[in-house]
């Protein structure tokens with residue numbers, strides 16, 4: 032047990048750091064109850080790597096013939112309602128059981144590292160989209176997110192330098208971060224039709240290209256006619272930070288993680304930029320992060 036980001040009690044379960052408050056119980060329940068279907072789509076991220084954005088993109092791509100913009104569920108209910116996170120659903124056994132009768136194809140999200148995924152997600156043909164982001168950006172985003180939560184729950188803030196040490200030694204929600212990425216990277220190389228790797232920064236730089244590639248992987252490629260009529264641009268705009276941050280549901284709504292613990296939807300929208308970490312990290316800290324990334328990712332050619 033170690034001091035964690037959300038409270039002072041974090042446990043390591045099969046090599047992964049988890050919060051007993053928010054995730055450990057639901058993961059254990061999930062292992063008992065969750066059965067993947069071959070046409071499920073699973074979005075996997077580390078917290079703050081772009082979960083909210085990619086929930087929106089995947090939902091918008093896969094449901095583009097069903098909804099018009101005037102009554103789009105993403106605009107009314109927000110990404111976290113449209114694409115639930117398994118860890119959240121599995122806090123409640125009834126909610127978890129409802130998942131069994133949910134219509135196909137189900138789109139679900141999780142922060143689970145590959146070794147902790149339920150067996151059927153590995154044995155079935157369900158598709159996994161894995162989103163990764165520069166660890167410097169993930170750290171800065173996590174820092175703001177978790178400190179807002181601590182403040183709300185009247186817990187003392189973790190000094191910035193301590194937080195850097197925690198992140199760099201792997202002690203973060205679902206950490207170590209670098210191992211999380213590597214676990215999925217390995218599978219994506221062995222089975223490219225199973226796991227699709229996407230980078231937050233690439234999607235920021237060229238969203239049209241990313242959305243087209245994602246649609247192809249998901250088995251919903253854009254037709255020439257759709258491309259000509261601006262369907263790709265429409266999805267990029269619908270899921271953009273600027274659109275989502277201003278929705279009422281995201282300004283006012285709450286994501287109820289457990290019956291006792293809710294998170295304001297607005298906490299999921301801060302800057303939405305690729306390089307905001309430059310405004311928060313000293314040269315020395317940047318060097319420390321980059322050295323770990325080089326050591327872990329250099330040999331397989333992943334870079335930022």
Ligand code: A3P
Nearest residue numbers: 079080081082083084172271272300301302303
């Ligand atoms: P920043 O804190 O760097 O702004 P997650 O959804 O995994 O919790 O990640 C949240 C991060 O993604 C935050 O990053 C948030 O601002 C950013 N984000 C949320 N929606 C986004 C969008 N539509 N486009 C780009 N970034 C987005």
